[in-house]
Amino acid sequence: MSEPQDxxxxxxxxxxxxxxxxxxxxxxxxxxxxxxxxGCDGEAVRALEHSVLWxxxxxxxEDLGVHFFQRITDRTAMPPAVTTGAFTTPLPQSPLSxxxxxxxxxxxxxxxxxxxxxxxxxxxxVFALGRIxxxxxxxxxx
Amino acid sequence: xxxxGSNPFSTRFTQPxxxxxxxxxxxxxxxxxxxxxxxxxxxxAAVVGPHGSGKSTLLSRLAHEIECGGERLQRLRLRSWxxxxxxxxxxxxxxxxxxVCIDSWECMGIAARxxxxxxxxxxxxxxxxxxxxxxxxxVLVQCDTSLALLRSIVASLPGHDHWYGTLxxxxxxxSAYVRQRGNLRESLYELYDRFxxxxxxxxxxxxxxxxxxxxxxxERRGIHEFADGFSYPGAPxxxxxx
Numbered sequence: 501m502s503e504p505q506d507x508x509x510x511x512x513x514x515x516x517x518x519x520x521x522x523x524x525x526x527x528x529x530x531x532x533x534x535x536x537x538x539g540c541d542g543e544a545v546r547a548l549e550h551s552v553l554w555x556x557x558x559x560x561x562e563d564l565g566v567h568f569f570q571r572i573t574d575r576t577a578m579p580p581a582v583t584t585g586a587f588t589t590p591l592p593q594s595p596l597s598x599x600x601x602x603x604x605x606x607x608x609x610x611x612x613x614x615x616x617x618x619x620x621x622x623x624x625x626v627f628a629l630g631r632i633x634x635x636x637x638x639x640x641x642x
Numbered sequence: 643x644x645x646x647g648s649n650p651f652s653t654r655f656t657q658p659x660x661x662x663x664x665x666x667x668x669x670x671x672x673x674x675x676x677x678x679x680x681x682x683x684x685x686x687a688a689v690v691g692p693h694g695s696g697k698s699t700l701l702s703r704l705a706h707e708i709e710c711g712g713e714r715l716q717r718l719r720l721r722s723w724x725x726x727x728x729x730x731x732x733x734x735x736x737x738x739x740x741x742v743c744i745d746s747w748e749c750m751g752i753a754a755r756x757x758x759x760x761x762x763x764x765x766x767x768x769x770x771x772x773x774x775x776x777x778x779x780x781v782l783v784q785c786d787t788s789l790a791l792l793r794s795i796v797a798s799l800p801g802h803d804h805w806y807g808t809l810x811x812x813x814x815x816x817s818a819y820v821r822q823r824g825n826l827r828e829s830l831y832e833l834y835d836r837f838x839x840x841x842x843x844x845x846x847x848x849x850x851x852x853x854x855x856x857x858x859x860x861e862r863r864g865i866h867e868f869a870d871g872f873s874y875p876g877a878p879x880x881x882x883x884x
């Protein structure tokens with residue numbers, strides 16, 4: 501579960517719950533996610549997207565792959581009419597999450613809100629796929 | 643295994659398109675003013691500056707603004723003279739009024755640059771490039787670096803309030819700038835390493851096995867909160883590449 505954070509009142513907040521404790525999943529597990537959107541303050545929403553993706557993070561160019569993607573445009577199924585969402589998807593065998601020093605592989609659930617005003621808001625919630633030990637730290641900081 | 647936090651100095655957060663272009667004093671550059679100047683220059687100009695001075699970041703923003711203005715635009719990034727072929731193709735495909743943006747213009751030889759500029763004039767399309775030198779092009783803006791600029795970039799990175807003063811200090815920013823001789827890209831890479839080393843030392847993730855699962859204690863907390871439910875205003879560059 502994501503921790504509530506202090507933000508201006510007009511900034512949406514998305515509380516997301518993973519079915520697995522500690523956000524730890526294994527390849528071929530079924531990922532089940534529930535989320536709640538707060539703080540839209542009645543602002544009209546044009547579309548809502550939720551997705552599951554992996555990306556690389558480090559000093560090199562970013563790579564990214566989308567595993568699951570759903571876009572909701574039905575006004576009766578998104579805020580302000582409905583402020584909760586849920587989905588399930590089977591996870592693939594790879595790439596596994598990895599915490600390297602120069603590059604990391606991350607999996608996340610991303611919820612994106614497109615407001616009628618044109619602005620949009622993205623919330624990412626990281627989870628781990630697999631259990632690869634993190635890389636060793638260099639011995640000195642330089 | 644725990645999911646440690648993101649490194650705010652990774653290219654994910656610092657690459658062109660992810661940070662706001664700033665001037666040497668650390669103030670946001672006005673894309674509207676620059677585009678007006680580009681029109682005055684006839685639609686062809688160069689963003690000039692040394693390595694790691696924010697040329698590509700500015701080009702990315704200007705390209706985005708041009709696209710938002712409804713103009714047709716093609717973006718290219720050259721890595722060597724061998725990439726000249728796609729540049730030619732882009733200019734030959736470009737129609738009147740469209741704009742071709744080329745990053746690292748100097749990768750092409752003098753003759754190729756001259757011919758390409760002539761072709762762009764012939765096609766009546768704009769040509770906006772980044773280069774270390776003006777190289778015969780009108781200069782749209784000269785990008786310069788400063789410690790104030792690096793400080794402003796660092797202050798704009800995600801989770802700044804969580805890690806500044808604990809994992810990264812003002813002295814780290816200053817020493818990175820000095821050691822990298824004003825190259826902002828390399829300075830950010832150095833800060834990436836520093837952040838990573840200190841965060842992992844704090845996390846206890848030194849390769850001795852899986853880190854613990856708690857994610858809410860001690861030094862970990864600030865970093866974990868940063869990654870856990872990380873949110874940001876949307877931007878075109880954040881669109882999923884489907």
